Amino acid sequence: MPSFDIVSELETFEVNHAVQNTQKEIATRFDFRGQDVTVELNEKSKEIKISTENDFQCEQVYSMLENHFFKRKIDIQAMDPQKASASGKHFVQVIKLKDGLDADTAKKVNKAIKESGIKVQSSIQGDKIRVSDKKRDTLQKLMAFLREEQFGIPLQFNNFKD
Numbered sequence: 410m411p412s413f414d415i416v417s418e419l420e421t422f423e424v425n426h427a428v429q430n431t432q433k434e435i436a437t438r439f440d441f442r443g444q445d446v447t448v449e450l451n452e453k454s455k456e457i458k459i460s461t462e463n464d465f466q467c468e469q470v471y472s473m474l475e476n477h478f479f480k481r482k483i484d485i486q487a488m489d490p491q492k493a494s495a496s497g498k499h500f501v502q503v504i505k506l507k508d509g510l511d512a513d514t515a516k517k518v519n520k521a522i523k524e525s526g527i528k529v530q531s532s533i534q535g536d537k538i539r540v541s542d543k544k545r546d547t548l549q550k551l552m553a554f555l556r557e558e559q560f561g562i563p564l565q566f567n568n569f570k571d
Contacts, residue, residue, distance in 0.1 A: 411548055412541035413569040415518060415555065417562045419487050419508040421452055427477040428457060434473055445499070446470060455506040457488075460499050467493055467500050474504070484563030507562050510536045514560055521558055527551050545571065 428450040435441050435448065447460045448470060457474065461467045471490065478485055486507070493502040510518075515533045522531045522540070529542040529551055542548055552566050 410541050410543060411545045411569075411571050412539060413548060413552075413566050415510070415538040415540060416536065416565050416567060417508070417510045417514075418565055419455070419506055419563075420483065423481045423483050424457075424478075424506065425450055425452070427474065427481045427483060430477045430480075431470065431474045434477075435470065440469075441466070448474065455508055457504040457506065459502045459504070462498065462500065464493060464495075464500050467502050471502065471504070486559075486561060486563050510538070510562070514562055517560055518555070518564070521555070521560075522551065525551070525554050527554065 428448055431448050435446050444462055444466065445460075446462070446466060447458075449458045449460075450456075451458065459467055459470050459474070461470060475485055475488070478488065489505040489507055491503045491505060493500060495501075512533075515536075515538055518538055519531055519533055522529065522538075527547060527550055529540050529547060531538055531540045540548065540551060542551075548569075555564060555566075
């Protein structure tokens, strides 16, 4: 019986490249010349830290980071910007990265599958949702439906078996 898994995985090497490209762009931009601006990725805690001298620069760097995420085909829904704070003469914004399918989101996705009217079997298995049906076309219709929905995290479909 055909089946596939719904997961939410973040490719950290792509995020690392996006952060590095943002750092390179900051180094070449005229309006940031001589300014104390840093963008750092902490892979263990899955956070990006932007440190600038004022809030306008912080917004500019965040916009550049979003642009580089888009260029590297990383879903922007994976970014969870926290409230920016001023400490001393620096303005700091922490962006948490969403990785993995937590229990609440898995329940929301499963509920959306049930309410969609598409007759498939779905079950939550840890950090993924396994979906199966007799017809491959039904599974592809469900994938198209889930791509249109917004759950606040990026969804990927893998482990497709015929």
